[in-house]
Amino acid sequence: MQATPSSFRLAYVPGVTPTKWVRVWGERLPDVPLALVAVPAEGGTETLVSGGADAGLVRLPVDRTVLSAIPLYTETTVVVIPKDHWLAAAEEVAVADLAEEVVLHPLDDTLGWESLPGLPAFERPATTADAIELVAAGIGVLAVPQSLARLHHRRDLTYRTLADVPQSQVVLSWREDRTTDLVEELIGIVRGRTVNSSRGRGAQSQEKPAAQQKADAKQKPAPQQRQKQQKTQQQKPKRPASAGGRGRGGAGASGGSGGARRGKPRGR
Secondary structure (H helix, E strand, C coil): CCCCCCCCCECCCCCCHHHHHHHHHHHHHHCCCCEECCCCCCCHHHHHCCCCCCCEEEEEEECCCCEEEEEEEECEEEEECCCCCHHCCCCEECCCHHHHCCCEECCCCCCCCCCCCCCCCCCCCCCCCHHHHHCCCCCCCEEEEEHHHHHHCCCCEEEEECCCCCCCEEEEEEEEHHHHHHHHHHHHHHCCCCCCCCCHHHHHHHHHHHHHHHHHHHCCHHHHHHEEEEEEHHHHCCCCCCCCCCCCCCHHHCCCCCCCCCCCCCCC
């Protein structure tokens, strides 16, 4: 019998919130703690390949020669701007609106631009957090997935949806040669499978009780069937009294000392 692992390590990149999946994991597998491993935006693939985590909530691209990946969702791209910027008056910004703007391009960019819009900055910020600081200083604007704009929220900044631009896709990824039962369990959780439809340990622990319930169901009639049987038995007619019984007209009513009338004697 295989020993239960002491924990399962789930990596996640900035902007991804694994809270709901962690909660479901705790309900289904209370004996296997889920350890969260925060990794940089560009460090998800390296962490998984090196074995630093059993699975990860990361952004594409990933190394598909080593890793498997299941798409989870695609994020809206927004442009982060100062609150008093002229673009703040719009509900949605087009790429053409950025033509005269300095568009910052951090080294940990997650959008994979083929051609960055706007005017280039003198140098690329090291991180998205550094780029946010430059936006606040009035150096330029920044295009990022919406979750990163929320993560780096500042009172003096706002953001608007940016149309017709690349978008970031979040995936569940793991090493293909390490597709364990616990990985299957996590796949079922992020896909919204129930315990009975899952392929992992949670499903295996449910197989015997389910089979036993099915066997019991065959032996015992269903509630509706039992009620029908009881009703049929109640409606069966009673057997009529025999001629020698105590019914009317029988010997028991007119003959014998037990059946004599006790009324007033007739007058003579």
